[in-house]
Amino acid sequence: LxxxxxxxxxxxxxxxxxxxxxxxxxxxxxxxxxxxxSNRLVEVLDELIIYYADQSAMKKQITSVMSYPLFVLVITIGLVYFMMTSVVPMFADVFKQFGSELPSLTLKVIYLSENFPKFFIIFISVGGGLFFLCRSQREQIWFRKYTSMLILKVPTVGNIVKIIYLGRMTQSLHLLLSAKTPLIKSLELTHKLVKFYPIQLAINQIQIDIKKGKTMYEGMSNFEIFPKRMLSLIKVGEQVNQLETMMGKLSNQYSTELKYQTTIIGKIMEPLILLIIGGIVGVILVAMYMPMFNLSNIMTQ
Structure with a gap:
């Protein structure tokens, strides 16, 4: 300041x-x-206020949805580590005194327990290697291309990521076009703001097509990343010379859709994560108690 x-x-x-x-x-x-x-500084500042408020709300929405699963994931890893390194070895010592043949599931869990520190180190090493790979290569074209393709193919997650970046693109274009910025310049600045490879690739080609005399709709229709509903509204916006209005409507639609999708995912993930944790702990406990049940059946016979 x-x-x-x-x-x-x-x-x-x-x-x-x-x-x-x-x-x-x-x-x-x-x-x-x-x-x-253009002597529209107040209007531009008002639009920027709305833009950053929406961006902040979007980040908070995504953070609120992801914070609970990440917290539970950390707790789950700690719980499994404790059971594999403390609880299972205690049962394994008891089973050795039985001298009887153990069930297949129990043998597998004991094997994992005996080698768990080694597997855990491998897991941490692989995770750390992937993290540093992503950090070092995140600006490389090949990395951005393949990771974006992979993300878009993941069910639900790919759709949410797509909505986030399409919302960011339409909101940026709405702000710039409302400020009477030329379309080519608006696309150029949006390209720098929306750091998602498929959309940046599309914007590059759309700029070339517009310079050749094509409409924005014609340029966008060559890319699958843009849904048909979005293309239809942009086509209408260009025909009635209200492209910035249509971009604003699309931005509001994507913002509403993102809130709905993240809310639904949040409600589904909570019970799903509890089921996964219960399943992991349940398998370990069943594997440990199965030999005792078998022994009690033999004794009753």
Missing amino acids: NVIYETVIKGKSLSQGLAASNKFSEYEFYCIQVGEE
Whole structure:
């Protein structure tokens, strides 16, 4: 704020102050610049308020849905580690005194218990390796291409990721077009903001098609990432010269759809995770008690 203040005091514009601070993206800088040049700065700032409020709400919604499963996952790993390293070895020592043949499930659980520290180290090593691979290669084209393809193929998760980035794209275009930014420039800035490979690839080609005289609808229709409903509204928006209005409607639709999808997933995941935890613990306990049941049956006979 001090840098922006000093820049403006020297007679420069607010957008130049933003650029001088090196704390704002080109997207934000250009939106403010367009607002100043078109004498619509107040309207642009109002749109930016809505934009960042929606982005913040979206992040909170996703965080609230993912926090519970992640917490339960950590608890589950700790619980399994405790049972495999403490509870199962205690039962295994008792079983050795029986001298009888153990059920297949019990033998498998005991084998896992005896080798669990080794398997756990391998698991942590593989997880750490994948984490560092993602961190080091996340900006590489090949990595972004294949990871985005993989994510989109995952049921439910792929659809949510798609909704998130389509919502971000339409909201960005609505803000820029409402500020009377040229369509090509709006797409260029949106390309920098929406860091999802399939959409960035599509935007690059759409810009080329528009320069050749095609409409935005014609350029977008060549890519499967854009749903038919979205294409239909954009086609109508271009025909009636209300493209920014249609982008705003699409943005609101995707925001509503995301809230609905994340709420449904949150309600489904809670009992599903409890069933998974119960299943894991149940299998271990059944494996440990089966030899005792067999022994009691032999004694009664």
